[in-house]
Each structure stands twice: as C-alpha cells, then as structure tokens.
Amino acid sequence: MSLPEAPPARPPTWVDDAVVEAAPAGRWTPALSVTCASAACLVLLVAGVLAARPDVAVLGAAPLVLAVRALARRPAGALRAWFEPDVTGDDPDGTGAPGGVRARLGLEGPGSWARVVVRRQDRPGADVLVRVRHERSLPVVARTVRTGPQEVATADVQGVGPDGASVAEPTPSVTRRTTVLPSTTPLLDLPLPVRLRGLTGPHESRRPGEGGGLRDVHPWAPGDRLRRIDWRVTARRSPDLRELYVRREHAQAEAVVVLVVDSRDDVGPDPRTWRGALAPRPQDATSLDRARQAAASLARAYLDGGDRVGLDDLGVRRRPVPPGGGRRQLDRIRHALALTAPEGEPAARLRPPRVPSGALVVMFSTFLDDESARVAARWRNAGHRVVAVDVLPALRTSGLYDRERLAVRLMTLTREDRMAELADQDVEVVTWRGQPAVALRVLARRAQRRPGAGVPR
Incomplete structure (x- = not known):
C-alpha cells in the first residue's frame, strides 16, 4: 500500500527506529x-x-x-499489529530503496480478515481489507521530500470474522517513525580555502616537498635525495660534474572545510506558514531541507576528493563535528544534519563559532536577519574564505492579501540589500536553486591562482 505524497528528487536514506507493536485485541x-x-x-x-x-x-x-x-x-484469539523495517526486496540492508520511505506492517491472528487503515501526518491514505492466515506482512511506502525525524505511517487495524458477521476490538494505533537522511547532488569543481594545510593531500601547495608539480631546479644541497638529480640539467650546466642539480617539487596538501548550518529558520515556500499557525505542506521542501541537502552534497564532494570536512550549527550551541575525512565522517555528518532542527529561541552570540585556521567556511542560511550575515562577515574579516549559500525556497505569492504581498516585498528588498553587503565584504554568495554546481564551479575558477597562495614558505 502506498501513501500519496510528492516523490523526492532522489531516493532518500533513512535510519529506522525501534519496532512499535500494538497490544492484542482478543474480544470478538x-x-x-x-x-x-x-x-x-x-x-x-x-x-x-x-x-x-x-x-x-x-x-x-x-x-x-x-x-x-x-x-x-x-475466530477466537487476539489480533496483533506491529511495524518493522523493510528488509526484503529492493532494500535488503535497510539503508534506502527507490520509491520512498519503506516499512512493513505485520499482522498476526486467527484465520480471518482484517481492515487496515493507514494514514500519514493526519492525511488519509490506504483503506484495505486483507486476508490474515495466522500471519501476514504488508509493505508500506511513503513518498516524501522532507528530511530529518518524521512519521512514516500510522495504522489502525480491526479484525473481521467470516462473512463479516463479527468484528474484533480495534487494536491501538501503531506508528512508525524514522529519520530520513539528506540525499546528495553531484557537484563539479569546488572552491578551496586560501591556505592549504598538512603535508599530504589532493591539492598542490606552495611549500616544497614531494608529490606535486615542478617547483624549480636547484643545486644539490645536503638533505637532497640522490634520486632527484636531474642528469640532463647537470650535463648542460656542469659538464665536468663539479656541481649536481636536483629537481624540487611542490608538496601536496589538503583543504579544511567547515560547513555551518543556520537551523534557526525552517520556512517553506508559502509565506503564510512562516508565523507557525499553519504547517508547510508535506510536498514542499523547507529551507532546512534544502540546507541539509546542500551541506550533505558539499560534504560528499570534498570528502571524495580527500579533504577534511567538519560541521557546526549556528542556531544551537552544541559540540560541533570536528573536521575529518573518510566514509565514516560522511555518515557522521549526514546523521548530524538529519537531527538539525530549530530549538526554541536561539541565544545571542557574542562571537562566531571557532573554526580551524585557514579553513573554508560554507554557511547555509536564509539570511532573513542580520545575525547570519554578521557572523559571516566576521569570519571573512578574520581571514577565512567564506561562501554564503542561500537556501530560501522560491516564494509563492499567489493567493496572498495585499498587505501580505507588501510585507513579502519589503522582506525581499531588505534581504537583497543584506546579500549585497555581504558581497561588498568579499563574502561569495551562491543560491541553492537551479544549478548550484555551475555556480560553485564559477567560484572555483574565479579564485584560481598559483598553488598554495597565501601559505608561508
């Protein structure tokens, strides 16, 4: 049975919660x-x-x-109902499957029929009559564009006897909750920080070392390896071999990237839902959903390239995810992103969160107030390269009253001025709409310079 909702752009991944079981109902x-x-x-x-x-x-x-x-x-006996992870078919590992968030509804009872009513977030779903031969398992698929903790489905089950002559007491509602991890989008070239760190990595730095491109040809000095002697240059410059020349290379280094998510705002494309009286429609991705997807995409791209990535939250004061590399770091970041959510009134910050020296800071925010812009500007003044990613969805103004449309217009003008001030302060702005991979590639090419520019010798 399938619950009607808008399908996601890419298959989501989820982490299943504990199995929820309803108490048996044995009276017919x-x-x-x-x-x-x-x-x-x-x-x-x-x-x-x-x-x-x-x-x-x-x-x-x-x-x-x-x-x-x-x-x-x-029949005589109890009818039991429970939810369990979908570990069959296209999802043997329970880590994701095409078509949406999946689960299985288990039924157990005497040989009879059962009426199953499935709903999701108080929205009507399937209403079916199924045959229960002592035990039955039904697949449940919920299509969603949302990420984070959410409800998969809620089922109400009632047993029906032969010929519909008797019915059992309805079982208590069983609910399946899960945590949907953000999906990723393929990206092209990515911007790098001004300074590269470490003695190994995928990027070529300015420091002398091994693994990079040619730095220069220099007379042999104590400490140079004999295998680096360039015999052609030596024969040309010193035919009598009184002096040896060696080839020196640039060292390889890695980039440190800190992803900062502004979880204070979680708004949808309909401005009427921003006050909190109305909930965004389930088929509308909110700004926090877009921020999770954008941060997960950048984390995957940088980690696949061999760089180190960390995660911090601007709206909640908790221990950040320190920069690291590898597949486990990506899983750790995606889980932390899925659990990121607004938590009451955020406390005012006296200073921005601390980031490693020379790191690239990528901030994901709606920039509806001055707090996020102020923090980004302070990071830029401290010498970090800062990329501001605008995750506000495209607004729907149809159906608004004149005063609501005027308020949206004033908010849009104020936000545009705020983004222009960020650009004047050398903060690079990217909008996560349309083709963000192209915009990031433009930033990466715009900042091309000699390898390791800004790194002291």
Missing part, C-alpha cells in the same frame, strides 16, 4: 449489521408463527440460521 463481537438483521429476522419468524403463516416464518428463519452459523464460527 457481532457486527452491528448482523445484529440488526438477526433481530429483524427473529421478529419476522415470531410474527409468522403467531400469525400461522409458515411462508413468512421461513423468510425469517433462513437468514437467522445463517447468521447463527456465522457467529458460531467467529
């Missing part, structure tokens, strides 16, 4: 329709006997006998 009672029909047939039978009308009595006797026979065959 006659259905209301059978009770009313039996009463009518009994009245008809008694009336036929009292009126000495056998034809009338037979009309009421036959259905009454069938009802009694069906009630005598009603």
Whole structure:
C-alpha cells in the first residue's frame, strides 16, 4: 500500500527506529449489521408463527440460521499489529530503496480478515481489507521530500470474522517513525580555502616537498635525495660534474572545510506558514531541507576528493563535528544534519563559532536577519574564505492579501540589500536553486591562482 505524497528528487536514506507493536485485541463481537438483521429476522419468524403463516416464518428463519452459523464460527484469539523495517526486496540492508520511505506492517491472528487503515501526518491514505492466515506482512511506502525525524505511517487495524458477521476490538494505533537522511547532488569543481594545510593531500601547495608539480631546479644541497638529480640539467650546466642539480617539487596538501548550518529558520515556500499557525505542506521542501541537502552534497564532494570536512550549527550551541575525512565522517555528518532542527529561541552570540585556521567556511542560511550575515562577515574579516549559500525556497505569492504581498516585498528588498553587503565584504554568495554546481564551479575558477597562495614558505 502506498501513501500519496510528492516523490523526492532522489531516493532518500533513512535510519529506522525501534519496532512499535500494538497490544492484542482478543474480544470478538457481532457486527452491528448482523445484529440488526438477526433481530429483524427473529421478529419476522415470531410474527409468522403467531400469525400461522409458515411462508413468512421461513423468510425469517433462513437468514437467522445463517447468521447463527456465522457467529458460531467467529475466530477466537487476539489480533496483533506491529511495524518493522523493510528488509526484503529492493532494500535488503535497510539503508534506502527507490520509491520512498519503506516499512512493513505485520499482522498476526486467527484465520480471518482484517481492515487496515493507514494514514500519514493526519492525511488519509490506504483503506484495505486483507486476508490474515495466522500471519501476514504488508509493505508500506511513503513518498516524501522532507528530511530529518518524521512519521512514516500510522495504522489502525480491526479484525473481521467470516462473512463479516463479527468484528474484533480495534487494536491501538501503531506508528512508525524514522529519520530520513539528506540525499546528495553531484557537484563539479569546488572552491578551496586560501591556505592549504598538512603535508599530504589532493591539492598542490606552495611549500616544497614531494608529490606535486615542478617547483624549480636547484643545486644539490645536503638533505637532497640522490634520486632527484636531474642528469640532463647537470650535463648542460656542469659538464665536468663539479656541481649536481636536483629537481624540487611542490608538496601536496589538503583543504579544511567547515560547513555551518543556520537551523534557526525552517520556512517553506508559502509565506503564510512562516508565523507557525499553519504547517508547510508535506510536498514542499523547507529551507532546512534544502540546507541539509546542500551541506550533505558539499560534504560528499570534498570528502571524495580527500579533504577534511567538519560541521557546526549556528542556531544551537552544541559540540560541533570536528573536521575529518573518510566514509565514516560522511555518515557522521549526514546523521548530524538529519537531527538539525530549530530549538526554541536561539541565544545571542557574542562571537562566531571557532573554526580551524585557514579553513573554508560554507554557511547555509536564509539570511532573513542580520545575525547570519554578521557572523559571516566576521569570519571573512578574520581571514577565512567564506561562501554564503542561500537556501530560501522560491516564494509563492499567489493567493496572498495585499498587505501580505507588501510585507513579502519589503522582506525581499531588505534581504537583497543584506546579500549585497555581504558581497561588498568579499563574502561569495551562491543560491541553492537551479544549478548550484555551475555556480560553485564559477567560484572555483574565479579564485584560481598559483598553488598554495597565501601559505608561508
């Protein structure tokens, strides 16, 4: 059974919570329709006997006998219902499958029928009647564009006896919750920090070392390795071999990137939902969903390139994810992003979060207030290269009143001025709409310079 919602752009990945099971319901009672029909047939039978009308009595006797026979065959036992992870078919590992968030609804009880009503976030879903032969497992698929902790489905189950003559007590509602991890988008070239760190890595630095391109040709000095002697240059400059010349190279280094997510705002494309009275539609991705996807995409791209990536939250004061590399670091960042959410009124910061020296800071925010812009500007003044990623969705202004449309217009003008001030302070601005990979590639090419520029010798 499938719950109707807008499908995501790419298959999501989720972390399943514990299995939720409903208490068994073992009492079976006659259905209301059978009770009313039996009463009518009994009245008809008694009336036929009292009126000495056998034809009338037979009309009421036959259905009454069938009802009694069906009630005598009603099941005895409890009907249980529970949710469990989907570990079959396209999702053997429970880490994600095409088509949406998946789970399985388990049913166990006597040989009978069961009415299953599935809903999601108080939205109507499937209403089916299934056969339960002692045990039955039903697949449940929920399509979503949201990330983070959310409800997969809620099921209400009621047992139905043979011929619908009896019904069991409805089982308590069972709910399956899960944490949907953000998906990633393929990216092209990425901007690098002004300074590269370390003695190894995927990028060529300015320092002398090994692994990079040619730095220069220099007379041999104590400490130079003999395998680096360039015999052609030596033969040309010193035919008598009085002096040896060696080839020196640039050292390889790595980039340190800190992703900063502004979790204070979680707004959708409809401005009427920003006040909190109305919830965004489930098929609309909010700004925090876009921030999670953008941060996960950049983290995957940098980590696949061999760089180190960390994660911090501007809205909540908690221990950040320190910069690291490898597949486990990507999993750690995606889990932290999925759990990022607004937590009440954020406290005012006296200073921006601390980041490693020479790191590239990428901030994901809606920039609806001055706090995020102020923090980005202070990082830039401290010497870091800062990239501001605008994750505000495209607004829908249709259906707004005149005063609401005016408020949106004023907010848009103020935000544009704020973004222009960031650009004047040498903060590079990227909008996560359309083709962000192209915009990031433009930034990467715009900042091309000699390897390791800004790194002291």
